[in-house]
Amino acid sequence: MEDMGRRQTASRRHCDGASDHIVSVTVDLETLRRKADAVVHADLDDCLVRLNAEFGEIAGKTLLITGGAGFLGYYLVQSALHWNGSVSSADQIDVTVIDNYSRGVPGWLAALGGDRRLRLIEHDITQPLAADCQAFDYVIHAASIASPTFYRQHPIETMDANVNGLRILLELARQRQHTERPVRGFLFFSSSEIYGDAEPSAIPTAETYPGRVSSTGPRACYDESKRFGETLCVNFANRYGIPVTIARPFNNYGPGLKITDRRIIPDLAQDLLNGRNLTLHSDGSPRRTFCYSADAIVGYYKVLTRGRSGEAYNIGQSGPEVSMKELAERLASAAREVLGYNGSIVTKESTDSAYLTDNPQRRCPDVSKARRELGFDAVVSLDEGLLRTLTWYAGNREGAYA
Numbered sequence: 001m002e003d004m005g006r007r008q009t010a011s012r013r014h015c016d017g018a019s020d021h022i023v024s025v026t027v028d029l030e031t032l033r034r035k036a037d038a039v040v041h042a043d044l045d046d047c048l049v050r051l052n053a054e055f056g057e058i059a060g061k062t063l064l065i066t067g068g069a070g071f072l073g074y075y076l077v078q079s080a081l082h083w084n085g086s087v088s089s090a091d092q093i094d095v096t097v098i099d100n101y102s103r104g105v106p107g108w109l110a111a112l113g114g115d116r117r118l119r120l121i122e123h124d125i126t127q128p129l130a131a132d133c134q135a136f137d138y139v140i141h142a143a144s145i146a147s148p149t150f151y152r153q154h155p156i157e158t159m160d161a162n163v164n165g166l167r168i169l170l171e172l173a174r175q176r177q178h179t180e181r182p183v184r185g186f187l188f189f190s191s192s193e194i195y196g197d198a199e200p201s202a203i204p205t206a207e208t209y210p211g212r213v214s215s216t217g218p219r220a221c222y223d224e225s226k227r228f229g230e231t232l233c234v235n236f237a238n239r240y241g242i243p244v245t246i247a248r249p250f251n252n253y254g255p256g257l258k259i260t261d262r263r264i265i266p267d268l269a270q271d272l273l274n275g276r277n278l279t280l281h282s283d284g285s286p287r288r289t290f291c292y293s294a295d296a297i298v299g300y301y302k303v304l305t306r307g308r309s310g311e312a313y314n315i316g317q318s319g320p321e322v323s324m325k326e327l328a329e330r331l332a333s334a335a336r337e338v339l340g341y342n343g344s345i346v347t348k349e350s351t352d353s354a355y356l357t358d359n360p361q362r363r364c365p366d367v368s369k370a371r372r373e374l375g376f377d378a379v380v381s382l383d384e385g386l387l388r389t390l391t392w393y394a395g396n397r398e399g400a401y402a
């Protein structure tokens, strides 16, 4: 007899306004959980191999990760702790996470709470840091609202984290510049959004492209605060000699990205897991390249430890550049393999009237600078990354909502 506790089959009638669809998703929860854990273990092992030299540099040092409870924090934090598990005590990295937990404490981070090399601090980075958490050898400033839906809802908080929060951290680094323990590396998370809606002739987009961005539109709180953040970094590097580097991520996705985050891949994953057809809120024509998070994390640690001070680096996948419709098709095909999914793709206008305002039509990085200067290349193909991501969502249905 079938174990109904372990096996759930969702078969629902779904109305998308135009037609009714029956979508069935068959889920064997225990198997899916095991497979999701295997994806994370394999990703962490892979990071360790690819970042052996970089973690070797951070070995025995202290590392601050602001925004470490977020999506990219998932692998930024866990890969450093994974390194710790492979070396002697003297070479372990002391990791401090500062986060205001604006969207709650994720289960994966709470589960790491007992790790003696991990310190978790609930704090808003736009406020001064307590005296006992000001001195770090390496700093990664990743705290910012990153999802367009949420930064449009909280524009002031978004600007504050990228400008005032960054300024606080840069000032602390400046104060330590001529002490016995200066900051050795400081990474600011900017964004590919600083390029705005690049002209077709500027695609793929190199770091030298100045950008085409609205300073007053609904996305400006994010784009312009990242741009000003970069300006702060460059000038603190030039004027005070602080080793500040900048990463410009291009559409990352993968384990750790909350399914409720309202970015395109988690939105589609939610449809899949709830047995609905895949809903696109555009005509499906905007094009992007997508970079799997475990791949991108390798790039970020390389920018931190190998990047030239005052320089920005595109971190992303150079191809394939796919339309949103093609992305949905590829995800549906991965879901057929993981879940036996048999839904289709529908379009529906978003209830958010600013959803598509200033949304770049194409986004694709020129990654030659990171390749040349850092030896970084993204290696996980889109189909493989989508398969791993979906496997992770399927096995972390509760955790993914944290």
Ligand SMILES: NC(=O)c1ccc[n+]([C@@H]2O[C@H](COP(=O)([O-])OP(=O)(O)OC[C@H]3O[C@@H](n4cnc5c(N)ncnc54)[C@H](O)[C@@H]3O)[C@@H](O)[C@H]2O)c1
Binding pocket: 066, 067, 068, 069, 070, 071, 072, 073, 098, 099, 100, 101, 102, 103, 123, 124, 125, 126, 141, 142, 143, 144, 145, 146, 147, 160, 161, 165, 189, 190, 191, 192, 193, 248, 249, 250, 251, 252, 253
């Ligand atoms: N994921 C991507 O594809 C992508 C693309 C471009 C840029 N980035 C940048 O990378 C960084 C990390 O992105 P992510 O995808 O992990 O975002 P995320 O939203 O998943 O995580 C950000 C974290 O920062 C925290 N945070 C926000 N404001 C804070 C504050 N004032 N004080 C303390 N903590 C605060 C949030 O609670 C959250 O845990 C962000 O700076 C983002 O702008 C990410």
